[in-house]
Amino acid sequence: MTTPPPSVYDYERDGSQIYERSFAMIRAEADLTQIPHDARAVVVRMIHACGQVDLPADVVVHDQLVAAARAALESGAPIFTDAMMIASGITRKRLPADNNVVCLLRDPRVAELASTWGTTRSAAAVSLWGDRLEGAVVAIGNAPTALFHLLELIAAGGPRPAAIVGVPVGFVGSAESKLALTAFTPAIPHLVVHGRRGGSALAVSAINALAQEREI
Amino acid sequence: MTTPPPSVYDYERDGSQIYERSFAMIRAEADLTQIPHDARAVVVRMIHACGQVDLPADVVVHDQLVAAARAALESGAPIFTDAMMIASGITRKRLPADNNVVCLLRDPRVAELASTWGTTRSAAAVSLWGDRLEGAVVAIGNAPTALFHLLELIAAGGPRPAAIVGVPVGFVGSAESKLALTAFTPAIPHLVVHGRRGGSALAVSAINALAQEREI
Numbered sequence: 001m002t003t004p005p006p007s008v009y010d011y012e013r014d015g016s017q018i019y020e021r022s023f024a025m026i027r028a029e030a031d032l033t034q035i036p037h038d039a040r041a042v043v044v045r046m047i048h049a050c051g052q053v054d055l056p057a058d059v060v061v062h063d064q065l066v067a068a069a070r071a072a073l074e075s076g077a078p079i080f081t082d083a084m085m086i087a088s089g090i091t092r093k094r095l096p097a098d099n100n101v102v103c104l105l106r107d108p109r110v111a112e113l114a115s116t117w118g119t120t121r122s123a124a125a126v127s128l129w130g131d132r133l134e135g136a137v138v139a140i141g142n143a144p145t146a147l148f149h150l151l152e153l154i155a156a157g158g159p160r161p162a163a164i165v166g167v168p169v170g171f172v173g174s175a176e177s178k179l180a181l182t183a184f185t186p187a188i189p190h191l192v193v194h195g196r197r198g199g200s201a202l203a204v205s206a207i208n209a210l211a212q213e214r215e216i
Numbered sequence: 217m218t219t220p221p222p223s224v225y226d227y228e229r230d231g232s233q234i235y236e237r238s239f240a241m242i243r244a245e246a247d248l249t250q251i252p253h254d255a256r257a258v259v260v261r262m263i264h265a266c267g268q269v270d271l272p273a274d275v276v277v278h279d280q281l282v283a284a285a286r287a288a289l290e291s292g293a294p295i296f297t298d299a300m301m302i303a304s305g306i307t308r309k310r311l312p313a314d315n316n317v318v319c320l321l322r323d324p325r326v327a328e329l330a331s332t333w334g335t336t337r338s339a340a341a342v343s344l345w346g347d348r349l350e351g352a353v354v355a356i357g358n359a360p361t362a363l364f365h366l367l368e369l370i371a372a373g374g375p376r377p378a379a380i381v382g383v384p385v386g387f388v389g390s391a392e393s394k395l396a397l398t399a400f401t402p403a404i405p406h407l408v409v410h411g412r413r414g415g416s417a418l419a420v421s422a423i424n425a426l427a428q429e430r431e432i
Contacts, residue, residue: 170238
């Protein structure tokens, strides 16, 4: 263990260089003109996470998203998410106020609520966020049902989060849930990837970029 | 908390139905003809995780991948991975032998090794897998440097894993690392997504599919 294996391949081994060259390639190749200026670094980081420079064509960012999310995080607001992978991926040292990152999918109450309510565990877990949701930052990267349920809670007069990263992935309900978020009134500052694309990596990269302005 | 919010949107709320309809849509839309028969369910699950039915065009699956990975897991082999998100996402109840899932990125030795060796923490962590790597299943979904380092370890006579899911993502070294894996001799059973695409969700979905034949 005291020596590395002999070099066979010629590749970049400097982590900072890899980040810098990656972000430069993304800025050179991706069309970010439709993205608000203050959100471009967020979308660059999302492209970095999925390897696809065509992502911005499907991205819609509300013009208050970055300001609202960053202010909330700096004031100590928690981050609520629908997947353990997302909670795991958020880089704690980028969070400005040691913010709590909360996923309640494994809460012991979830299975019974989901069964009683006839919905998914992901959706039931959203109801457990409770009053702490007021002014919080939400990242939904897995379940369309969680995003629909969240919007239904808010529509019923429930707590309003400060910002919603809405990037559930998939084939059943995903595109529709993101259309519902962008059409919601009164609007909540949001970021979506329209269509089927989405997922934990996109949710995590968006939150990690919103947490701090510096890129690396 | 004893009642769900009133229904506003018309969406599928049955988790099993969502899975089944999703997998059926993927099988109807995706061209899986180039994928070995026993690996098609693996690729379907990967498509489910990224929302993109064009994924198979970039996927290469070694003809022994499924048999080798499944036999290793059934015999209790550990799963080594390069990212905490991947370790978090693997569904433990799908694992056939309560297999250990190991990511050593946060091992206290990693930072110094990476600095001494002039490589990334992701690559240095691979060296810490040690002899347990022999016959194990590897899932690399983040760092190209981890995959290059792994191949260099094996080329130097180190332990040989039973199977490698090689889906690092990104712009610097990612495509090259996956070409190196498919060209490696003697071949190790592998699955790659060529090009820039990859990431934690693809790595996790591949492992979750390899762990068990049943889809849901």
